[in-house]
């Protein structure tokens with residue numbers, strides 16, 4: 232892993248009822264470079280009781296590596312100053328190379344964990360740690376058409392990626408949003424793109440799958456990305472694998488799991504991605 236950085240909040244504001252936009256800067260952030268939009272990053276947050284964010288204990292030893300999965304009662308016995316920070320995965324929404332500014336859009340979900348709660352109250356000068364970016368891209372840029380399926384958690388990455396796709400390629404986006412939230416598009420592409428919006432019901436068999444089937448896409452040469460809640464990703468991955476889509480053209484990553492926080496879900500996500 233590249234060296235973790237400490238970043239400062241430059242600005243934080245509510246983009247919509249569903250998203251808090253946080254703009255960050257800091258020394259070393261230049262490594263994101265020009266083509267980082269849509270890539271994933273790890274953000275680190277100080278734990279309860281810690282006065283200051285401390286990145287010194289990241290990956291130091293086996294016990295520390297697993298402190299994210301330790302029960303709270305065990306964590307309570309350790310001095311907070313030596314604990315690893317909490318970590319969460321987010322996406323580069325935009326990186327401004329001229330001014331060294333990173334934009335991250337946080338979903339304001341109804342059961343806020345450490346990241347969502349931090350973003351909601353972030354003030355200018357607050358600190359957050361960053362590792363990455365990771366190399367994995369949502370799309371195979373050799374494809375002739377793109378199908379991007381996601382929810383609010385992947386909308387920032389999907390919108391970042393849309394503006395990088397060739398203009399002649401056709402793009403279809405299937406996006407689930409929580410009940411009551413209106414479609415929100417914040418990307419420049421307007422031609423050769425079709426958006427399909429659905430209410431998120433966590434019942435992919437009866438909601439998403441029929442819609443995707445109805446698109447009747449010829450899957451040869453299409454890059455398919457599925458980035459959403461665990462159950463949805465598993466269901467759709469099974470469908471696309473049954474269509475014999477080439478694995479290099481299929482990105483399937485569960486971004487979160489209903490009723491599990493990142494500490495509980497982290498290892499299971501990696502098992503899903505490896506399977």
Ligand SMILES: Cc1cc2nc3c(=O)[nH]c(=O)nc-3n(C[C@H](O)[C@H](O)[C@H](O)COP(=O)(O)OP(=O)(O)OC[C@H]3O[C@@H](n4cnc5c(N)ncnc54)[C@H](O)[C@@H]3O)c2cc1C
Nearest residue numbers: 321322337338340344345346347486488489490491492493
């Ligand atoms: C590669 C990758 C990129 C990602 N990029 C982004 C991004 O740019 N923006 C973004 O907002 N998220 C993104 N996510 C998802 C984000 O990492 C998770 O939503 C994370 O769990 C949020 O942390 P938290 O501390 O707020 O909640 P946690 O402490 O992890 O969870 C607390 C509770 O909230 C629920 N929960 C978590 N996320 C959501 C959600 N999105 N909607 C509804 N309930 C939820 C959990 O089920 C749990 O019950 C990304 C994930 C991955 C793997």
